[in-house]
Amino acid sequence: MAEDNKFDIAIIGGGPAGLSAALTGRIRNKNIAVFEHLDFSEKLQKAHKVDNYLGLPEVSGKGLMQHFTGHVLAHGPKLVKEKVMNVFPGDNMFTLLTPQTTYEAKAVIFATGVVSTLLFEGERELLGRGVSYCATCDGRMFEGKDVAVISYTEEGENETVFLSELCRNVYFLPQYKGDFTKMRAPIKVLSAKPKAIVGDGQVEKLVTDKEEIKLHGVFIMRQSDPVENLLPGLELEGEVIKVNRDMSTSIPGVFAAGDCTGKPWQIAKATGEGLVAVLSAITYIDKIDLA
Amino acid sequence: MAEDNKFDIAIIGGGPAGLSAALTGRIRNKNIAVFEHLDFSEKLQKAHKVDNYLGLPEVSGKGLMQHFTGHVLAHGPKLVKEKVMNVFPGDNMFTLLTPQTTYEAKAVIFATGVVSTLLFEGERELLGRGVSYCATCDGRMFEGKDVAVISYTEEGENETVFLSELCRNVYFLPQYKGDFTKMRAPIKVLSAKPKAIVGDGQVEKLVTDKEEIKLHGVFIMRQSDPVENLLPGLELEGEVIKVNRDMSTSIPGVFAAGDCTGKPWQIAKATGEGLVAVLSAITYIDKIDLA
Numbered sequence: 001m002a003e004d005n006k007f008d009i010a011i012i013g014g015g016p017a018g019l020s021a022a023l024t025g026r027i028r029n030k031n032i033a034v035f036e037h038l039d040f041s042e043k044l045q046k047a048h049k050v051d052n053y054l055g056l057p058e059v060s061g062k063g064l065m066q067h068f069t070g071h072v073l074a075h076g077p078k079l080v081k082e083k084v085m086n087v088f089p090g091d092n093m094f095t096l097l098t099p100q101t102t103y104e105a106k107a108v109i110f111a112t113g114v115v116s117t118l119l120f121e122g123e124r125e126l127l128g129r130g131v132s133y134c135a136t137c138d139g140r141m142f143e144g145k146d147v148a149v150i151s152y153t154e155e156g157e158n159e160t161v162f163l164s165e166l167c168r169n170v171y172f173l174p175q176y177k178g179d180f181t182k183m184r185a186p187i188k189v190l191s192a193k194p195k196a197i198v199g200d201g202q203v204e205k206l207v208t209d210k211e212e213i214k215l216h217g218v219f220i221m222r223q224s225d226p227v228e229n230l231l232p233g234l235e236l237e238g239e240v241i242k243v244n245r246d247m248s249t250s251i252p253g254v255f256a257a258g259d260c261t262g263k264p265w266q267i268a269k270a271t272g273e274g275l276v277a278v279l280s281a282i283t284y285i286d287k288i289d290l291a
Numbered sequence: 292m293a294e295d296n297k298f299d300i301a302i303i304g305g306g307p308a309g310l311s312a313a314l315t316g317r318i319r320n321k322n323i324a325v326f327e328h329l330d331f332s333e334k335l336q337k338a339h340k341v342d343n344y345l346g347l348p349e350v351s352g353k354g355l356m357q358h359f360t361g362h363v364l365a366h367g368p369k370l371v372k373e374k375v376m377n378v379f380p381g382d383n384m385f386t387l388l389t390p391q392t393t394y395e396a397k398a399v400i401f402a403t404g405v406v407s408t409l410l411f412e413g414e415r416e417l418l419g420r421g422v423s424y425c426a427t428c429d430g431r432m433f434e435g436k437d438v439a440v441i442s443y444t445e446e447g448e449n450e451t452v453f454l455s456e457l458c459r460n461v462y463f464l465p466q467y468k469g470d471f472t473k474m475r476a477p478i479k480v481l482s483a484k485p486k487a488i489v490g491d492g493q494v495e496k497l498v499t500d501k502e503e504i505k506l507h508g509v510f511i512m513r514q515s516d517p518v519e520n521l522l523p524g525l526e527l528e529g530e531v532i533k534v535n536r537d538m539s540t541s542i543p544g545v546f547a548a549g550d551c552t553g554k555p556w557q558i559a560k561a562t563g564e565g566l567v568a569v570l571s572a573i574t575y576i577d578k579i580d581l582a
Contacts, residue, residue: 019345020559024557027343052314052318053346054310054314054359054363054562055347055362056346057365071345071346072345245534262536264570269563270563272560272561272562272566275560
């Protein structure tokens with residue numbers, strides 16, 4: 001693997017928690033990658049006014065993220081604009097897969113934001129059997145077939161266009177407001193809420209609040225995928241990642257910070273946890289480097 | 292009790308943790324008191340440069356505290372420049388004693404900073420038997436007698452002058468650098484490190500690295516007193532306050548945040564914990580108000 005794909009610490013997510021971790025990690029002179037495939041914390045950027053981040057009164061969410069990214073990027077972490085699809089623990093080293101390539105890191109910090117709402121009925125059972133989170137990865141398996149894209153982010157639009165070049169029918173179910181006039185045949189934009197994914201060993205249909213659609217594949221594009229799919233075996237507590245006071249998780253070398261560890265969903269909680277997580281990750285790395 | 296001595300939440304300490312708690316507490320419209328008897332976080336103010344508080348690059352410790360206090364005080368918490376000596380749990384209400392007066396609060400947040408180093412040998416056993424943390428409170432018990440003041444803060448100088456008006460001999464042992472030329476007889480300034488306080492049921496002498504001094508009382512002035520003396524029964528973990536993920540402690544209605552809950556001693560950790568502590572305190576208060 002090329003040296004520039006290897007890092008001390010891989011931080012998944014570029015919101016306040018991930019950026020705070022990256023900042024202190026760089027100041028502590030570690031080789032840090034921040035994986036942020038969307039714009040930095042779209043949720044925060046939409047906040048009209050933030051007034052309880054100590055020291056920066058009455059700032060817009062967008063302004064705050066500009067302060068944050070400016071501060072952190074000046075310290076030179078590697079910014080990787082790719083979506084981490086899987087994390088594989090290895091021998092004192094983690095492998096991270098994105099649709100584009102592969103990375104390695106000695107420690108990983110999950111700062112993936114609010115864990116998505118409940119999975120759809122059938123989603124877990126049919127994952128890899130027609131349910132996918134990545135068109136770039138899995139699209140070719142559905143050439144000439146019928147698929148749906150359930151999307152919570154604009155990113156899903158590009159994936160849908162890509163699928164429309166391969167598939168017979170592509171149903172696009174945006175779960176956000178937007179302008180979808182650029183979506184051309186064979187894409188059909190449906191204004192509907194998905195209810196269940198049904199199939200006997202393989203996806204057969206998607207049930208929405210309006211109709212049932214016969215198809216072969218369902219792509220689900222959330223801001224962040226269910227963590228349990230990213231790294232199987234990571235212990236959860238309800239829907240959030242279970243962490244100790246030092247932000248370590250159930251897997252040695254894996255840490256978590258910010259909204260993905262639970263409420264309150266607040267900036268200062270996220271930045272504080274990001275800081276603690278990266279210092280714990282550094283302690284962990286220093287220990288394995290000595291061993 | 293006068294209504295203006297009653298609060299929803301009493302925050303003990305005006306460093307980053309206490310100020311962050313006060314900020315969100317006021318934004319949530321609670322009646323908040325911040326007890327800060329010294330200048331806001333002397334430790335932070337002495338920091339030459341802070342560069343890992345996300346969003347405020349390359350700021351001096353003093354500048355950062357000015358940003359913090361300006362932001363918080365604009366939201367109108369009550370700032371009480373008195374030292375909390377004791378906290379007594381009552382019926383859905385805590386009583387806080389300072390040398391000057393008495394306050395009440397429904398919930399208490401400890402943000403008292405780094406817990407002081409180990410107690411002196413004999414200190415715990417002889418507390419209330421000649422060992423005291425407050426000259427204003429206990430000075431009169433030593434009229435015409437011999438006392439020592441071991442001080443880690445300039446505040447101890449005023450207490451020492453006060454004692455010199457009452458006592459026969461006053462030994463002043465500053466544990467910091469300063470100009471002590473204003474200290475007049477009967478004050479004797481000693482440049483020595485205290486080792487032990489000795490006595491059989493009552494203080495009899497102070498042992499330093501240089502000599503043994505016969506006396507009746509020893510006053511110890513630290514930036515913050517040992518928490519276990521402030522609120523007996525509060526569970527510790529080593530030297531720090533034991534907290535849960537929501538910053539609750541072993542005593543219902545008592546929360547803690549910042550350096551007093553353990554390392555890392557960092558600003559973002561403190562502000563994050565302060566935020567979480569105050570939100571947990573508000574949830575607690577809302578529950579008892581409903582009951």
